[in-house]
Amino acid sequence: xxxxxxxxxxxxxxxxxxxxxxxxxxxxxxxxxxxxxxxxxxxxxxxxxxxxxxxxxxxxxxxxxxxxxxxxxxxxxxxxxxxxxxxxxxxxxxxxxxxxxxxxxxxxxxxxxxxxxxxxxxxxxxxxxxxxxxxxxxxxxxxxxxxxxxxxxxxxxxxxxxxxxxxxxxxxxxxxxxxxxxxxxxxxxxxxxxxxxxxxxxxxxxxxxxxxxxxxxxxxxxxxxxxxxxxxxxxxxx
Numbered sequence: 403x404x405x406x407x408x409x410x411x412x413x414x415x416x417x418x419x420x421x422x423x424x425x426x427x428x429x430x431x432x433x434x435x436x437x438x439x440x441x442x443x444x445x446x447x448x449x450x451x452x453x454x455x456x457x458x459x460x461x462x463x464x465x466x467x468x469x470x471x472x473x474x475x476x477x478x479x480x481x482x483x484x485x486x487x488x489x490x491x492x493x494x495x496x497x498x499x500x501x502x503x504x505x506x507x508x509x510x511x512x513x514x515x516x517x518x519x520x521x522x523x524x525x526x527x528x529x530x531x532x533x534x535x536x537x538x539x540x541x542x543x544x545x546x547x548x549x550x551x552x553x554x555x556x557x558x559x560x561x562x563x564x565x566x567x568x569x570x571x572x573x574x575x576x577x578x579x580x581x582x583x584x585x586x587x588x589x590x591x592x593x594x595x596x597x598x599x600x601x602x603x604x605x606x607x608x609x610x611x612x613x614x615x616x617x618x619x620x621x622x623x624x625x626x627x628x629x630x631x632x633x634x635x636x637x638x639x640x
Contacts, residue, residue, distance in 0.1 A: 430465065433458045438469055441477065441488050445572050446589045449484035459486055474498045483588045510543055511564040512602065517542050518573060518586045519599060525586075532586035533577065539565055 422432050430438070437459045440447050449456035459466060459479070467477050470488060479486040490502045507515065518534065525532035543561045551557055568574040574584040 430462075430469075434462045434466065437462070437466060441466070441470065441486065444487065446485050446487040446587075448587070448589070451575070456484065473501055475501060478592065480592050483592060485589050485592060487589060487592070508560065508564070510546060510560045511567055512605070513543055513546055514539060514564045514568060515573070515590075516599075516603060518568065519590055522586050522588065522591050526591075532588075534574075534584055534586055536565065536582040536584070 422428070422435075428435065433455070437447060437455050440452065440455055447455050447459055463477075463479070470477050471491070474491045475488045476491055477486060477488055488502075490500060491498055517539065518532075521534055522532045540561055543564065547554070547557050565574070569576075569584075573587050573590050575587055577583045577585055
């Protein structure tokens with residue numbers, strides 16, 4: 403007698419009793435759910451900052467990928483950098499609902515992003531962590547103030563806002579014991595390919611060539627979580 407056909411089962415995370423609250427119908431253990439939530443909150447799961455979540459991500463990678471695919475998201479894992487993040491699934495054959503929001507970078511925010519990306523490259527070449535001080539960022543961005551700018555205070559606010567946005571996106575992570583020194587997240591290197599960085603640099607060069615361009619008026623588009631790693635509560639995420 404033939405065995406009844408059994409549907410192919412998704413890989414299950416290691417768990418026994420997974421109920422966590424009254425009426426809980428979820429099938430994943432608590433630590434696996436925490437990984438899913440962290441990936442959705444963004445911008446990443448970082449083995450150094452989330453040392454308890456990283457081994458869970460590796461253990462339950464298959465089921466985590468499956469759950470994310472249900473939301474039209476894919477999980478990108480860099481085992482060398484020990485960082486993982488999500489990005490939007492793109493399909494030419496399907497009208498994919500977009501979960502990840504889009505944001506725009508101002509002229510000065512783009513300049514900061516490129517500076518931080520360069521700092522990452524330099525640190526990698528030396529085998530060091532990419533650490534940057536607040537005054538370094540301010541000094542680097544100050545050269546982009548237009549000659550004869552009549553509203554210096556506005557330009558200074560734009561610099562402050564650019565640094566704040568990088569922190570919000572968790573591209574800058576505060577170093578314990580220091581209020582003005584930050585580590586550049588390695589996720590920034592993963593979020594942008596070399597080709598995308600070149601495209602961004604060309605866009606940036608085009609902006610800087612405009613003789614009367616008002617800093618902050620021009621923008622370069624980028625996905626907040628998939629390309630920039632943004633989500634509302636990304637602090638401690640990266």
